[in-house]
Each structure stands twice: as C-alpha cells, then as structure tokens.
Amino acid sequence: MTPERLSRACLVCGLPLSGALASVLSLAGVRRSSRNPNCCTRCNVHIEEGRLVELTMVFADLSSFTELTARLGAESTYEVVDNYLRAAAGVLTAHGAFIDKYIGDCVMAFFNAPVKREDHAAAAVEAARGLQLRLPALSKELGHELRASVGIATGYARVGRLGSDDVKDYTAIGDVVNQAARLQAQARAGEILVAENVYARVAGRYPGVPREVLVLKGFREPSAAYRLKADGTAGFALWLDHSPLRLPLLVAAAAAAAASLALAAREHAQRRALELKHGCVVVTPSEKRRNLLVAALSFAALLFVGMELALHSPEGAEFRRSIDLRAPGER
Ligand SMILES: [Zn+2]
Missing domain, CATH: 3.30.70.1230 (Nucleotide cyclase, GGDEF domain)
Known part of the structure; x- marks a missing residue:
C-alpha cells in the first residue's frame, strides 16, 4: 500500500495517524503500527491478541x-x-x-x-x-x-x-x-x-x-x-447464476466451442494430407492465423464453461464450503 492510500486515523479508535497531532501522540508511544498500518500501535496489540x-x-x-x-x-x-x-x-x-x-x-x-x-x-x-x-x-x-x-x-x-x-x-x-x-x-x-x-x-x-x-x-x-x-x-453474470436458461446456455456454448474445435482439427488433418500428397502448402498465413484464433477462442469458451459450472453451481458452492469448513479454528 502506498503511503497516500493509508488511513489518516486509526480505523479502530480514531486517533490521528498523520499530521501534527500524530507527531505529538507518537511522543507518548502511540503511532502508526508497522504491522497494521491503518491502525495505531495500541489497537494493534488488541488485534494481535485476537480480541x-x-x-x-x-x-x-x-x-x-x-x-x-x-x-x-x-x-x-x-x-x-x-x-x-x-x-x-x-x-x-x-x-x-x-x-x-x-x-x-x-x-x-x-x-x-x-x-x-x-x-x-x-x-x-x-x-x-x-x-x-x-x-x-x-x-x-x-x-x-x-x-x-x-x-x-x-x-x-x-x-x-x-x-x-x-x-x-x-x-x-x-x-x-x-x-x-x-x-x-x-x-x-x-x-x-x-x-x-x-x-x-x-x-x-x-x-x-x-x-x-x-x-x-x-x-x-x-x-x-x-x-x-x-x-x-x-x-449478466449474476442474472445467469439464477436464470433457468443458465444450463442450456452453458451447454450450447460448450457444444458450439467443441464443434468449432472438431471442425478446425478435421480441416487441419485434411490439409496435412493434401500437403503430404502434393508437397505444397495449401493454406495462406492469414488463414492459419484465423484457424489458430478460432481454436484459442474455442478453448477459452470451454474453459469458461467448465469454471462457471465448477464455481457457480450448487455443487461447486458445496465444494467451496467443504474447503471453508476445513479452515483452522472451525471446529
Ligand atoms: Zn487505535
């Protein structure tokens, strides 16, 4: 955190942490805590004690x-x-x-x-x-x-x-x-x-x-x-979370991405076969770039759908909670 982003007063007790008054207070031993820079040293003791x-x-x-x-x-x-x-x-x-x-x-x-x-x-x-x-x-x-x-x-x-x-x-x-x-x-x-x-x-x-x-x-x-x-x-993301269209939309997006990947792979294989047969290049560099872009976007779409299902489904929420439950001090 940069100094100008720090709080000017202790977030707990409100004592000034910058300015003339803060300088006076620091003579009495109460100053900005180095561990918890938005709090004074006195409050930081209580924070560290867990109270x-x-x-x-x-x-x-x-x-x-x-x-x-x-x-x-x-x-x-x-x-x-x-x-x-x-x-x-x-x-x-x-x-x-x-x-x-x-x-x-x-x-x-x-x-x-x-x-x-x-x-x-x-x-x-x-x-x-x-x-x-x-x-x-x-x-x-x-x-x-x-x-x-x-x-x-x-x-x-x-x-x-x-x-x-x-x-x-x-x-x-x-x-x-x-x-x-x-x-x-x-x-x-x-x-x-x-x-x-x-x-x-x-x-x-x-x-x-x-x-x-x-x-x-x-x-x-x-x-x-x-x-x-x-x-x-x-x-949109929140709307999607609770919409009955969520699953159909995600499935459609995944299917479209998988289909375009499959098509790109088939085209690539056919081109390779032609290249081997005739010994010449049958794809222009711009076509190659476009194919790469389509493949990358399809991968990204599949990844997004996977993450969306894993993180934002009821099962995903259950999974995240089960991780939380194992946090220290829970029991
Ligand atoms: Zn304080």
Whole structure:
C-alpha cells in the first residue's frame, strides 16, 4: 500500500495517524503500527491478541413487519416471523455467518469470527443476496409477501462472550455494529445497503452502482453507501447464476466451442494430407492465423464453461464450503 492510500486515523479508535497531532501522540508511544498500518500501535496489540477483529456485520430485517402485525394479528405474525428468521439464519449460516442474535424480526450476524475468512465482506453480500432471492419462494409458501432490508458494514469490533456468569453470549461490540444497523434502517425493502469499504470489495460483481452519501443516526460524519439489488443491477453474470436458461446456455456454448474445435482439427488433418500428397502448402498465413484464433477462442469458451459450472453451481458452492469448513479454528 502506498503511503497516500493509508488511513489518516486509526480505523479502530480514531486517533490521528498523520499530521501534527500524530507527531505529538507518537511522543507518548502511540503511532502508526508497522504491522497494521491503518491502525495505531495500541489497537494493534488488541488485534494481535485476537480480541479486536475485522468483521463484516449484517443486519437483515423483515420490512413488512409492522404492516403484517396489523393485518394478521399476533398469532399469524409470530408464524411468519419465525419462518423468516429460520430462513434468514439458514441462508446466512450456509454462507459462513455467525448468528449473533435475533432482535425482533431482525437477524444480526457477522463474518470473519469466530472463523477467519479472507473474503468476509464478499461472503456477507453473497449471503444477503441469497436471502433476498430466497424470499419470493418463502412468501409463496406462507401466502404473504415477505421482503427484507439488509445493511452491511466492515470494520473492527471487540468480540467475546458477554453477560452474567450463567448466561454469556458470544457477540461483537463496535462502531461497525451500529453502522450496519443504521444502514439497514435506511435500506428499502429488497435492498442490500452496503458501506463503502464493503462495496470496494464486491464492486467487480456489482459494477456501476451509484455512490450515495448518507447521514447515519449517531454518526457525526456522513458516510458513503451503495444500494445493491439482489437482481437487476447485478449484471449478466449474476442474472445467469439464477436464470433457468443458465444450463442450456452453458451447454450450447460448450457444444458450439467443441464443434468449432472438431471442425478446425478435421480441416487441419485434411490439409496435412493434401500437403503430404502434393508437397505444397495449401493454406495462406492469414488463414492459419484465423484457424489458430478460432481454436484459442474455442478453448477459452470451454474453459469458461467448465469454471462457471465448477464455481457457480450448487455443487461447486458445496465444494467451496467443504474447503471453508476445513479452515483452522472451525471446529
Ligand atoms: Zn487505535
């Protein structure tokens, strides 16, 4: 990371890490950590002790809750919320989330603790998208339209077990928790509202989402956020992931690529035979280049289809999860 890309203040405690005040602080022994340059040396000690962890927090709330209660009454609403929470927890944990707690009709979950994973922000967004895409089917099952609003933020939090001696809950405390909750509060039904540092890690999959500056309750500085839709703005690759046309299209692409490779191979063999028979070259250099290009593109297409099937199919997801499960500290 180049110096100008480094944070000007500690990402955990907010102490300045550059400027005049930072120089004064460094006299007191608190300066930019060399191991964790976006944090101060004091916070880095806690990070290295494993108490402060970079987390991605997810709040997933049932949008229509108040209206549901008014319309259905307590008993039926209970059923609906219970089903929603089960579904949400199921989808989130399938993506590797730790369920922190349920707050009414809202699930609070986080990624990257207690199990470490490099792609925690991307996994959180994928999980949220999985939840949004699960809801139409659940709505059909229950006979009520359910929609969720999701807020996601990445940042440092203190994780550990909190509570009385008898009841201790493993939970996370930090600005990032409040930030994710506030983002969720500003997300509309069906949306996944993510903080800027989350978007930076998933921009490749969600290109071109407009940046918004929001004032979040309890935060002095306005913060940038991005509204992701589970469908729509997600682009062709995401559309393909969930389209019933996915398999036929991939099979057609693979068949076309295989056919053009087979044709190129046959043409090549025929030409070789002619060359051997007549002892002359019967292909121009430009034809040869074109044939090579066709072969290379066909190979690339086959490779793409293979990777698409391996990485983005339910079986592929299962395989990736099985690798994740073997990560140290999982058990
Ligand atoms: Zn600090």
